[in-house]
Amino acid sequence: MRDEGGFGCTRCYVQIEDESCAHDGGCAVFTHSSAIKKVMSASPSAVLVLSTKEHSVLTGMQKWQQEYDKEFASRTAVSGEIKSLMSEYDKEREEEGAAAQQEPDDEGWVTVTSGKMNKPHLEKIDESENKKKRSKKEKEVEPALVNFYTFQRRQTKIDHLAQLRKKFEEDKKRISMMRASRKFRPY
Known part of the structure; x- marks a missing residue:
């Protein structure tokens, strides 16, 4: 049937x-x-x-994958659309700014600004990642506060003097050993 x-x-x-x-x-x-x-x-x-x-x-997974991919716009299409919208917006802002500069306001004042306007620029992803890496390295390089307190400074001086005394005693022993073995040649 x-x-x-x-x-x-x-x-x-x-x-x-x-x-x-x-x-x-x-x-x-x-x-x-x-x-x-x-x-x-x-x-x-x-x-x-x-x-x-x-x-x-x-059919099957291939069809579903293709349908899923079609739901989203490609990066190039989106970035092109964003650039065109932003350029239109910038033009509108420039026209508004130019018109506002030439026309006096309610009280008769005219706004005067400098001629140059810094346009924002987009950084590349690689540059921003490099900046982050550099800032991390710079943070690591910064030394921590050593001997911040007075007692810490006093203690480090005492430790340094103790090390010098210890080295002096070792050098004295070594010189006496060399004299005993008659290999001492000071000059």
Whole structure:
């Protein structure tokens, strides 16, 4: 039995209410009435192929991935649109500024500004990352406060003097050892 409703199983041509079929084949949904007429005019024993090498139809994950990717605009398109909108906005601001400079306000004052206006510029991603890395390195280079308190300074002086005394005693022992072995040559 053939169904004229526009969808159904390709083998039995029966309208399927719950989207399930007794056959293992796929079910087709027709969007144009001409496609239904072509299917109906074909012989029931003919095998109908949906996708060929010349005209492939995406299905499953590939189809969903393509639909998902189409939902978002490409970076180049978005950046081009942003640049054009920003340039239009900048032009409007310049025109407003020029008009405001020439016309006096309610009290009769005219605003005077310098002729140069710094336009904002976009930094490249690499430059901003390099700046972040440089700032981290600079922070690491900065020494911590050593000997901030008075007692810390006094203690470091005492420790330094103790080290000097210790080295002096070691040098004295070494010189006496060299004299004892008669290898002492001061000059």
